[in-house]
Amino acid sequence: MTFNGWLMYYGGVDIGSAYCKCIIIDEEGIVAKALYPVEGNPQVISQKVVKDALAPQKLKVKHVKKFVTTGRNRKKFPLKNEEMTEVTCIAKGTYNLLPSVRTIIDIGAITNKAIKINEKGKVMEYVINDKCASGSGMFLELVAKALEMEVQDLGRNAAQSRNPLSITNQCTIFAESEVIYLVNEGKSEVDIAAGVCNSIAGNLYSLLKRVRMEKDITLTGGVANNGQIRRNLEERLNFELKTFPFDPSYVAAYGAALFAKEMEKKV
Amino acid sequence: MGFFLGIDIGSLTGKAVIIDDDATIKAQQIIYVKKLPIHTVNALMEDVLPKVGIEDISEVTYCVGTGYGRRKIPLANETISEITCHGTGAHHVLPSVRTVIDIGGQDCKVIRLDAKGNLKNFIMNEKCAAGTGRYLEIMAKTLNLTLDELGTLSLKAKAPLSLASKCSIYARLEVMQLISDGLKKPEIAAAINRAMAERVINLAEKVGIEEDVAVSGGVAKNIGVVTNMERIIGIKFKKFPIDPQIIGALGAALIAKRAYQKLYKEEKN
Numbered sequence: 001m002t003f004n005g006w007l008m009y010y011g012g013v014d015i016g017s018a019y020c021k022c023i024i025i026d027e028e029g030i031v032a033k034a035l036y037p038v039e040g041n042p043q044v045i046s047q048k049v050v051k052d053a054l055a056p057q058k059l060k061v062k063h064v065k066k067f068v069t070t071g072r073n074r075k076k077f078p079l080k081n082e083e084m085t086e087v088t089c090i091a092k093g094t095y096n097l098l099p100s101v102r103t104i105i106d107i108g109a110i111t112n113k114a115i116k117i118n119e120k121g122k123v124m125e126y127v128i129n130d131k132c133a134s135g136s137g138m139f140l141e142l143v144a145k146a147l148e149m150e151v152q153d154l155g156r157n158a159a160q161s162r163n164p165l166s167i168t169n170q171c172t173i174f175a176e177s178e179v180i181y182l183v184n185e186g187k188s189e190v191d192i193a194a195g196v197c198n199s200i201a202g203n204l205y206s207l208l209k210r211v212r213m214e215k216d217i218t219l220t221g222g223v224a225n226n227g228q229i230r231r232n233l234e235e236r237l238n239f240e241l242k243t244f245p246f247d248p249s250y251v252a253a254y255g256a257a258l259f260a261k262e263m264e265k266k267v
Numbered sequence: 268m269g270f271f272l273g274i275d276i277g278s279l280t281g282k283a284v285i286i287d288d289d290a291t292i293k294a295q296q297i298i299y300v301k302k303l304p305i306h307t308v309n310a311l312m313e314d315v316l317p318k319v320g321i322e323d324i325s326e327v328t329y330c331v332g333t334g335y336g337r338r339k340i341p342l343a344n345e346t347i348s349e350i351t352c353h354g355t356g357a358h359h360v361l362p363s364v365r366t367v368i369d370i371g372g373q374d375c376k377v378i379r380l381d382a383k384g385n386l387k388n389f390i391m392n393e394k395c396a397a398g399t400g401r402y403l404e405i406m407a408k409t410l411n412l413t414l415d416e417l418g419t420l421s422l423k424a425k426a427p428l429s430l431a432s433k434c435s436i437y438a439r440l441e442v443m444q445l446i447s448d449g450l451k452k453p454e455i456a457a458a459i460n461r462a463m464a465e466r467v468i469n470l471a472e473k474v475g476i477e478e479d480v481a482v483s484g485g486v487a488k489n490i491g492v493v494t495n496m497e498r499i500i501g502i503k504f505k506k507f508p509i510d511p512q513i514i515g516a517l518g519a520a521l522i523a524k525r526a527y528q529k530l531y532k533e534e535k536n
Binding site for chain 1: 303373395
């Protein structure tokens with residue numbers, strides 16, 4: 001399908017509380033993607049992330065036939081768009097790439113979700129922990145800061161630990177204080193990091209039990225990039241998690257882009 | 268002449284009180300905690316010991332440690348739980364008090380006492396930062412206010428506003444949203460203090476509230492939170508005649524005095 005000599009493009013934008021993610025697809029698959037931290041106005045950031053995703057492909061906003069937005073701040077998108085919930089978009093993106101998955105754990109910046117889908121990709125049940133930020137991405141970010149590590153390096157550093165410490169606090173704020181205290185006591189940063197990863201894995205495991213998990217299982221959201229948390233969770237589960245062919249931060253945005261394409265086809 | 272020392276090492280501040288044989292307060296100090304509890308203890312001693320004219324810790328008659336960091340006070344003869352110390356300190360300065368609400372930097376305790384000052388029941392939240400001093404600290408920082416300003420400014424609020432979130436992390440995002448929506452600081456500060464008061468009263472209702480009620484700990488100095496708590500349960504609180512932040516340390520000093528006198532009596536017999 002072409003439009004004034006250009007191919008047809010569809011955009012998915014996931015405007016979360018901490019990061020804004022954009023994926024552009026065409027008929028074949030992913031064409032471009034970009035991710036920005038949401039610092040300041042989500043309206044400005046979401047427009048910037050779309051332009052930055054398009055620019056390397058020499059594309060402009062006008063070439064995108066339709067946008068679908070999702071995420072906590074999905075109503076803040078300044079361009080014409082449709083909205084979908086995160087749960088629907090995560091399920092859509094996962095089913096498209098990993099059709100054998102029945103249970104998804106999404107680790108967001110401040111909320112963790114467990115989503116169960118059937119063999120047709122339909123959402124059957126979900127649990128959102130939206131009362132407490134325990135075990136979320138924010139937890140990892142605050143701890144990384146206290147350990148003076150980049151959040152992306154925390155998992156790799158933790159993997160080197162031979163003597164993981166245990167983190168006793170569930171509350172993000174108190175766990176941050178606990179980590180600072182352990183650093184002040186002279187405990188190894190690597191061992192603290194390992195304790196933190198294990199604590200988050202324990203949190204995810206409880207969430208999986210709450211939703212009565214079914215195989216296969218996968219993780220989405222930025223924290224899913226942390227190899228140590230994945231390994232800790234796999235140890236608890238005694239089987240391997242399914243992995244995405246790209247950065248799992250983008251799964252909801254990818255699902256939104258797929259919806260954009262479908263909506264346009266129906267018209 | 269004896270010097271009885273009570274040290275209360277909290278998560279946010281360290282407190283020390285020295286009393287004499289008549290249980291009169293001779294020295295008191297509150298400081299922010301240092302990196303390690305031992306540093307906090309040393310800094311406190313450098314301040315309070317000269318106030319009573321002694322140079323070395325060995326001249327202190329008896330010392331009791333309490334608080335979150337109580338196990339890291341090497342000079343303490345004994346360590347006693349915060350609950351007991353707060354109850355003892357509160358009963359001593361305000362004998363009519365039956366419910367002590369202590370809001371610390373990283374916890375919140377509600378202590379029920381009988382007419383003799385004995386512990387009847389208590390409840391403690393140390394699992395969740397909401398409803399503790401940390402919550403207010405985070406919110407004040409988000410609003411770019413000091414803790415004192417958070418209390419006083421809230422009294423100027425015109426329209427009531429409430430926060431939907433309990434979790435400190437969520438409430439922080441909610442407050443940031445309110446700021447960007449153009450709401451004024453007094454209104455936001457009032458909403459924060461109200462949310463804080465609701466959390467504390469929820470906890471207190473689990474053990475029951477009996478009059479007189481008094482509030483100890485650093486948050487007792489936040490007029491916004493205290494007034495909201497009074498409004499929710501519909502009673503006026505009693506005010507401690509001393510700094511409400513040193514109640515635990517005073518209790519520790521009183522216990523030190525009793526413990527020493529008991530030891531002394533045993534020796535004489």
